[in-house]
Amino acid sequence: MSDGIFKPDSIPMLALGYRFQWEPAQDCHVLLYPEGMVKLNGPAAEILKRINDKQQTVAELIAELKVAFNGADLDDDVYQFLEEAYGNDWIRKQ
Amino acid sequence: MATTGSENNKAPGSTGGANGMNVRDAIRQPLWLLAELTYSCPLQCPYCSNPMDFAAVKSELTTEQWLSVFRQAREMGATQLGLSGGEPLARPDLIELIREARKMGFYINLITSGVGLNADKVAEFKEAGLDHIQVSFQASSEDLNNLIAGTDAFQHKIEMARAVKANGYPMVLCFVTHRQNIDQIDEILDLAINLEADYVELATTQYYGWAMHNRDQLLPLKEQLERAEAIAHRYQDEQKGNMKIYYVVPDYYEDRPKACMNGWGNVFLTVAPDGTALPCHAARELPGMQLPNVRDLSIREIWEGSNDFNRFRGFDWMQEPCRSCDERFKDFGGCRCQAYMLTGDPAKTDPVCSKSPDHHLILEAIERGRMEAAKPAEKAKPLVFRNPKNSKEICGL
Ligand code: SF4
Ligand code: SF4
Numbered sequence: 001m002s003d004g005i006f007k008p009d010s011i012p013m014l015a016l017g018y019r020f021q022w023e024p025a026q027d028c029h030v031l032l033y034p035e036g037m038v039k040l041n042g043p044a045a046e047i048l049k050r051i052n053d054k055q056q057t058v059a060e061l062i063a064e065l066k067v068a069f070n071g072a073d074l075d076d077d078v079y080q081f082l083e084e085a086y087g088n089d090w091i092r093k094q
Numbered sequence: 095m096a097t098t099g100s101e102n103n104k105a106p107g108s109t110g111g112a113n114g115m116n117v118r119d120a121i122r123q124p125l126w127l128l129a130e131l132t133y134s135c136p137l138q139c140p141y142c143s144n145p146m147d148f149a150a151v152k153s154e155l156t157t158e159q160w161l162s163v164f165r166q167a168r169e170m171g172a173t174q175l176g177l178s179g180g181e182p183l184a185r186p187d188l189i190e191l192i193r194e195a196r197k198m199g200f201y202i203n204l205i206t207s208g209v210g211l212n213a214d215k216v217a218e219f220k221e222a223g224l225d226h227i228q229v230s231f232q233a234s235s236e237d238l239n240n241l242i243a244g245t246d247a248f249q250h251k252i253e254m255a256r257a258v259k260a261n262g263y264p265m266v267l268c269f270v271t272h273r274q275n276i277d278q279i280d281e282i283l284d285l286a287i288n289l290e291a292d293y294v295e296l297a298t299t300q301y302y303g304w305a306m307h308n309r310d311q312l313l314p315l316k317e318q319l320e321r322a323e324a325i326a327h328r329y330q331d332e333q334k335g336n337m338k339i340y341y342v343v344p345d346y347y348e349d350r351p352k353a354c355m356n357g358w359g360n361v362f363l364t365v366a367p368d369g370t371a372l373p374c375h376a377a378r379e380l381p382g383m384q385l386p387n388v389r390d391l392s393i394r395e396i397w398e399g400s401n402d403f404n405r406f407r408g409f410d411w412m413q414e415p416c417r418s419c420d421e422r423f424k425d426f427g428g429c430r431c432q433a434y435m436l437t438g439d440p441a442k443t444d445p446v447c448s449k450s451p452d453h454h455l456i457l458e459a460i461e462r463g464r465m466e467a468a469k470p471a472e473k474a475k476p477l478v479f480r481n482p483k484n485s486k487e488i489c490g491l
Contacts, residue, residue, distance in 0.1 A: 016262070016264045017225060017226055017263065017264045019201060019225060021199060023171075023173065023199075025123060025169075025170070025171030025173075026171070030173070032173055032174070032201035032225070033201070034201075034203060034225075034226045034228075034264075034266065034293075035126075035174060035203065036174070037125070037173050037174070
């Protein structure tokens, strides 16, 4: 998947005007943006939470996820999600 | 800046997940709270969707009352807060409202004409947690703008749009289009490119309130729309990746109505300056409304129990042809206010729909607009500007 927009050394960031937060009434994490809201599933929330918390490269983000999820092989899933999120305008590249 | 109503088309989650729920569910949450903080406004837009009799509203909710409304709506699941009016900047407590709303977790949208805004205020709002500012323009050329807005506000707006961007907000510009400015759509878009706007909404005038009163002067002609649409599409292609352009066709020229408010009492709650709670900002003008007020009842009582919010909720209230039409789950039979304004019965099918027996009323309105447009300027009906004097005169206040 590294023929996409994001490479191991890219730094993903939330798109301008997007906010990531926990929404008690929905019982899930959401992305809020002008006049809208996306409810996030678990994996999406794990990735976006890390993008939101600190600036880091995709490689670092994947390393962190691997620690959190017992070394699971999730590189492809992360890249695929990042491309989709970029396509949806949720995130941008620094 | 009163909402033009154009955001009905993309009410909460309509591009995202929140709307994927089954619309036939029981009562849903008020996800979107539109707080019309005040009817004060330095501008006098003839396309304003505020009620004609706005000058009758004397007492606005206090800061504490607004915060209580915000808190209650938030507890019921609201995430989006729109601050509009009138001109919300006319409220001296705006910054406090923003700060507290942000603490509650709202995503806060300020819908402003930019009059009364300055670079310092934009920075203060940012610091207080405002998420999003939408600046509305009347036209791209200074003269036309000043004519349409009734004041000399244009240069200032451009400065404000720049200040918005300098403070790290996406620059969202809204141009309300109508017959008298739609031919300038290319100039409007060039201006937006010059300003490095991120989003441009070419919102079509929605015919409520003052705009309805001025409809014959505002409704664009078909050939104007065709030209505007072609230009908008060309710019959309050219600006791909830079600037997003939303172009909305006026529903008078469609053969299906808009899914107004995403369904009555479904996700959208408006609170007017005096505390009246409404399922949509135009609903005040419908007959038989009880107009519950947040000063007397809780938001939950109003949302779940009031006659007004239950009146057109779901599908049981519908008449034919909507009642047995498969498309009712998608468009909810259109707009109740439009049905009322055109047919006199708010429970009828929105006449925009080509299946409506009243659809001819739309065609006749278009024809009247065409006849007005053909008159020489000095014979045409003058635009009636939205100001307290006209409000009092016309409504006999
Ligand atoms: S007069 Fe214009 S700026 Fe003022 S509330 Fe109405 S539409 Fe908005
Ligand atoms: S008949 Fe009613 S439900 Fe069917 S398309 Fe027209 S407005 Fe929508």
